[in-house]
Amino acid sequence: MEKIKISAVSYTNTKPFIYGIQHSPVLEQIDLSLDIPSDCAKKLIENQVDIGLIPVAAIPFVPNAQIISSFCIGSIGAVNSVFIFSDVPVQEIKSVKLDPQSRTSNNLAKVLLKNHFKVGVEFTIDQYAKTDAIVLIGDRTFGRKEDFNYVYDMGQEWMQFTGLPFMYAAWVANKPVSEAFLEEFDIALAKGIANIPTVITQLPAIDGIDISDYLLHKLNFELTEEKLQAKDIFLKLISQLD
Numbered sequence: 001m002e003k004i005k006i007s008a009v010s011y012t013n014t015k016p017f018i019y020g021i022q023h024s025p026v027l028e029q030i031d032l033s034l035d036i037p038s039d040c041a042k043k044l045i046e047n048q049v050d051i052g053l054i055p056v057a058a059i060p061f062v063p064n065a066q067i068i069s070s071f072c073i074g075s076i077g078a079v080n081s082v083f084i085f086s087d088v089p090v091q092e093i094k095s096v097k098l099d100p101q102s103r104t105s106n107n108l109a110k111v112l113l114k115n116h117f118k119v120g121v122e123f124t125i126d127q128y129a130k131t132d133a134i135v136l137i138g139d140r141t142f143g144r145k146e147d148f149n150y151v152y153d154m155g156q157e158w159m160q161f162t163g164l165p166f167m168y169a170a171w172v173a174n175k176p177v178s179e180a181f182l183e184e185f186d187i188a189l190a191k192g193i194a195n196i197p198t199v200i201t202q203l204p205a206i207d208g209i210d211i212s213d214y215l216l217h218k219l220n221f222e223l224t225e226e227k228l229q230a231k232d233i234f235l236k237l238i239s240q241l242d
């Protein structure tokens with residue numbers, strides 16, 4: 001039988017899911033690659049994989065996109081790995097450098113700066129540009145908070161703006177996948193989430209981040225009605241950006 005090709009995020013936030021997949025029989029049916037989020041999206045959009053853990057901002061660009069799991073990468077308030085790092089207070093930000101590995105958080109920064117902070121800002125993807133602030137996500141944020149005068153956790157700011165949790169990435173298929181597989185896959189993901197304490201013991205300590213607090217209390221992996229509602233609001237606000 002041909003294997004189901006899956007692209008998942010290569011960051012620490014996805015380690016629980018990887019643990020669950022690797023400790024479940026469904027592993028044998030999967031051809032798994034670990035990629036930066038923007039590449040997870042690209043692979044699913046270009047049909048190089050069947051399922052991706054992809055940035056929610058990329059969902060509208062996936063042909064026949066279907067969210068196929070009851071798990072996601074989310075947070076209820078602060079997430080501690082999705083930031084606007086700034087040299088100046090947010091009201092004074094004039095320019096922001098985006099993170100090339102991100103699709104969701106770059107758009108979240110745009111949405112929050114426009115609708116929540118109400119500042120008009122120029123964005124650039126030029127990594128050599130000198131800007132007032134930067135968007136940074138994932139493991140590259142670990143230990144970086146001390147390097148900046150102002151630190152805005154976008155999970156926390158989204159909660160203040162909408163009163164809702166947030167969903168950064170979802171498991172999405174670009175074609176019909178058998179119910180039997182999806183059931184087994186979700187059981188594997190659930191196993192990973194149930195075993196986060198074990199996953200933590202297998203990860204190296206990293207300066208500047210409490211990995212245990214991050215995986216157990218900041219990230220929140222259940223795909224709830226509220227997170228779906230947040231996704232719909234977020235995608236609508238993205239469509240209204242100029």
Ligand SMILES: C=C(O[C@@H]1C=C(C(=O)O)C=C[C@H]1O)C(=O)O
Binds near residue numbers: 011079137
């Ligand atoms: C919480 C995070 O969620 C993520 C943010 C993403 C994005 O901004 O496009 C995509 C996948 C997730 O890795 C993070 O990376 O820190």
